[in-house]
Amino acid sequence: MMESLEPLLAEHPFLKGLDPRHTQIITGCASNVRFDTGQIIFREGEEANQFYIIRQGKVALQIYTPGRGSIIIDTLTEGEVLGWSWLIPPYQWRFDAVASELTRAIALDGKCLRNKCEADHDLGYELLKRFSSIVDQRLESTRIRLLDIYDSNP
Amino acid sequence: MKTKEPLPTPTVTIERKNLDVLFSALIKNGYNVIGPTVREGAIVYDLITASNNMPVGYTQEQNAGKYKLVKHGDQSVFGFNTAPLSWKKFLHPPTLELCHSHRDRNSVTITTPKIEPQKHAFVGVRPCDLAAISVLDKVFIASPYTDVGYQARRSDVFIVAVNCGQAAGTCFCVSMQTGPGATKGFDIALTEIIEKDRHYFVAEPGTDQGETILKSVPHKEANIYELKAAESQLENTAEQMGRKVDTTNIAELLTNNSDHARWQEVAKRCLTCGNCTMVCPTCFCSTIEDVTDLSGDNASRIRKWDSCFTLGFSYIHGGSIRSSVMSRYRQWLTHKFSSWHHQFGTSGCVGCGRCITWCPVAIDVTEELKAIRSNEQTNPSTKSTKEKQ
Amino acid sequence: MIATLEQKKNITAASADRKPVLFRISRVQKDTHDTFTIDLEPPKGGFYFEPGQFNMLYLHGVGEVPISICGDPSAHDKLIHTIRAVGTVTKAMQKLKKGDLLGVRGPFGTNWPAEESAGSDILIIAGGIGLPPLRPSIYHVLANREKYGKVVLLYGTRTPKDILYRKELEQWRARFDMEVHVTVDRAAGDWHGNVGVVTTLISRSHFDPSSTVAMLVGPEVMMRFTVLELQKRGIEPDNIYISMERNMKCGTGFCGHCQYGPTFICKDGPVYPYPAIKDVFVKREI
Incomplete structure (x- = not known):
């Protein structure tokens, strides 16, 4: 199983161009996962010990507010990465993640990776750079939406 | 019929006492004569019938934010420069009904007012204003659209231009290459000459109609002495001109300096009153108002002069694009001296100086342009692009 | 880039005297809470436009607004406009129904390079x-x-x-x-x-x-x-x-309202190749 994951990971946009040595380390923490439509991937408040590299499908990040129900904050699809709470203490999910359609992904064990990053700062730095770029994109997207640019009475 | 070889058009002289014959010749040819006259302490262009309606013996003291009509001491007919309101008001009226809409139950009928031909003779058009009329022609005729009303009003205008025998305090036509002498666009161009014992006009016909009219006025062919006198007078006027604009690459100067600190400086003084746009002989912007009667069955669309200095000018749903005074002043000056070249192949400024005279806080375009040029920005666009974080 | 010469001539004739041509509304449809679509029947001869162009729509006694044309450019027997009710005129247009008359001037402006x-x-x-x-x-x-x-x-x-x-x-x-x-x-x-x-x-x-x-x-x-x-x-x-969008009053470059940098959106736009407006695109209050 592990042998087949390495090339998948190496080709994913998130890990593309990574030192093969590092890809190998990461593969050691990886496993294939599948979520059916409506299946909950994680819930707000739960311990965040993984992140997911989405290969196919769509995931909705949601937050539940009393009275309004679940509000979708963001959706993630093929080629994108779900979750960074495993990187930042207290390692707890801030949102719910629900598969909006059949989703296939590679789950990476955050606890395992955290240790490996501590041991190998080159790997840690490389991963952090890639995550900051994702954080940057999501922040930009959020900021634009904050402007409510389509409102007819701005 | 074979067309006649054009004869060299002779420049003639007309004695002062015969100036009124020119008026009657124009009137006889069906023209309403419009020329300068004194009203409420200022010179205005209006219907006149004879030279005694004109500001004989008057001149104007003009400076930034300053205008005063004073007696001259001589009997000159054209001893002043431009009137505060230009000829624009006749060609591009301040208010104009564009169309009328009538509603009758379920039906609507839209009609446009008939364009009445107006035969106007403009007497006393200064070279800068002559240039301004040609600028308006470029805006309203085949640009690519044609304002048929403008075209109709413009087509029958007979122009008696007057070369400037003096510069007003705010003039800068030499810089804008529009004066002080008229070179084209007129039917007749006059130069007024006052000597110790003689008061006459050197009159140059610019068109066949001009020549025909001149023929009906007692005249003599101008001699070399008279032509020289007219010429040296123009040279004197050009020398008198106190204000200057360096027009080298002026279009690029302004677009490259849209973030110049000077815009903020001038914005502190500018009251956004829009006076400059009203007196400007080329400012053409307008808005449209919808007016209805009490029943609501009759509605008119009225075009009115508008000014880019108003907040509403750039309003789109949600707010005004140019909400700061800085951006509105920048829009006006940049349009006039820069965008205009791109839009109409000419400067929008003709150097008449009216915007300087009539600015209540004495903002002087020539000073503003000088300040921007003297301290050009080196890197105009870096500021606004790096805002991502 | 722009409409054909023949069309252009018609535009010039139709728009220069500022007289809207009356079109009858054949259908009104509510799209969303603030947006609606009206189908108009052109007078005989049909209506020709290029994708990306707009019309000035006039509602008796209320006013005129620029609205882009959103129908099929090859269907000349129908003119379609989708309008969002945001201002006085468009809000009044929301009350229009089948059979009502609407004034049309246009089409104006540049088109998409389809x-x-x-x-x-x-x-x-x-x-x-x-x-x-x-x-x-x-x-x-x-x-x-x-x-x-x-x-x-x-x-x-x-x-x-x-x-x-x-x-x-x-x-x-x-x-x-x-x-x-x-x-x-x-x-x-x-x-x-x-x-x-x-x-x-x-x-x-x-x-x-x-x-x-x-x-x-x-x-x-x-x-x-x-x-x-x-x-x-x-x-x-x-x-x-x-x-691009700005406040347009005339559609013909006479009113000056839609100036965007050195251009007039009504005749040099609304559709621009990006390099043409690159310099003013990031400028504020232009």
């Missing part, structure tokens, strides 16, 4: 009320589908309730020769589509950046970020077209 882009991939990006001005291009491209490479439509709105032309979007999405992605800024948990800003869809779609023509309409902020993202993906600025 025909000129044959052979390229087509990337159409719309934000909010930006979809209607792009729809004629979509019709044109789909009617001549074999002439184009990949065709992608990316569309962002505020909420699922604000999505225009839902039925058509479904039909387009069902085609095998067109990629359609819709995203909203916010949605409840029962929404199965995308949530996120429209720029995030760019990296999810398939086109060849080296031969793609992008056409975009939306709020200026959205277009600014979209242009950045497209360039990041490798689309040449020359192949990016955007449609």
Whole structure:
């Protein structure tokens, strides 16, 4: 199983161009996962010990507010990465993640990776750079939406 | 019929006492004569019938934010420069009904007012204003659209231009290459000459109609002495001109300096009153108002002069694009001296100086342009692009 | 770029005396809580326009507004406008019904390079009320589908309730020769589509950046970020077209209101190749 994951990971946009040595380390923490439509991937408040590299499908990040129900904050699809709470203490999910359609992904064990990053700062730095770029994109997207640019009475 | 070889058009002289014959010749040819006259302490262009309606013996003291009509001491007919309101008001009226809409139950009928031909003779058009009329022609005729009303009003205008025998305090036509002498666009161009014992006009016909009219006025062919006198007078006027604009690459100067600190400086003084746009002989912007009667069955669309200095000018749903005074002043000056070249192949400024005279806080375009040029920005666009974080 | 000479002559004749031509409304349809579509019957002779052009619509006694044309450019017997009720005139137009008369002047302005882009991939990006001005291009491209490479439509709105032309979007999405992605800024948990800003869809779609023509309409902020993202993906600025909006009163370059940098949006725009306005695009209060 592990042998087949390495090339998948190496080709994913998130890990593309990574030192093969590092890809190998990461593969050691990886496993294939599948979520059916409506299946909950994680819930707000739960311990965040993984992140997911989405290969196919769509995931909705949601937050539940009393009275309004679940509000979708963001959706993630093929080629994108779900979750960074495993990187930042207290390692707890801030949102719910629900598969909006059949989703296939590679789950990476955050606890395992955290240790490996501590041991190998080159790997840690490389991963952090890639995550900051994702954080940057999501922040930009959020900021634009904050402007409510389509409102007819701005 | 074979067309006649054009004869060299002779420049003639007309004695002062015969100036009124020119008026009657124009009137006889069906023209309403419009020329300068004194009203409420200022010179205005209006219907006149004879030279005694004109500001004989008057001149104007003009400076930034300053205008005063004073007696001259001589009997000159054209001893002043431009009137505060230009000829624009006749060609591009301040208010104009564009169309009328009538509603009758379920039906609507839209009609446009008939364009009445107006035969106007403009007497006393200064070279800068002559240039301004040609600028308006470029805006309203085949640009690519044609304002048929403008075209109709413009087509029958007979122009008696007057070369400037003096510069007003705010003039800068030499810089804008529009004066002080008229070179084209007129039917007749006059130069007024006052000597110790003689008061006459050197009159140059610019068109066949001009020549025909001149023929009906007692005249003599101008001699070399008279032509020289007219010429040296123009040279004197050009020398008198106190204000200057360096027009080298002026279009690029302004677009490259849209973030110049000077815009903020001038914005502190500018009251956004829009006076400059009203007196400007080329400012053409307008808005449209919808007016209805009490029943609501009759509605008119009225075009009115508008000014880019108003907040509403750039309003789109949600707010005004140019909400700061800085951006509105920048829009006006940049349009006039820069965008205009791109839009109409000419400067929008003709150097008449009216915007300087009539600015209540004495903002002087020539000073503003000088300040921007003297301290050009080196890197105009870096500021606004790096805002991502 | 602009309409044919013959059309242009008609425009000049029709618009110069500022007299709107009356069209009868054959259908009114409510699209969303604030947006509606009216179908108009042109007087005999039909109505001709190029994708991207707009008309000035006049409502008796209330006023005139510029509205882009959103119907099929090859159907000359029907003129369609989708209007968002945001101002006095458009709010009054919301009350119009079948049989009423509406004044029309136009068409005005430049068009999308729909025909000129044959052979390229087509990337159409719309934000909010930006979809209607792009729809004629979509019709044109789909009617001549074999002439184009990949065709992608990316569309962002505020909420699922604000999505225009839902039925058509479904039909387009069902085609095998067109990629359609819709995203909203916010949605409840029962929404199965995308949530996120429209720029995030760019990296999810398939086109060849080296031969793609992008056409975009939306709020200026959205277009600014979209242009950045497209360039990041490798689309040449020359192949990016955007449609601008300003307060237009006349449509013919006489009123001066729609000046954008050195241009008049009514006659030099509304559709511009990005390099033509690049310098003023990021400037404030221009």
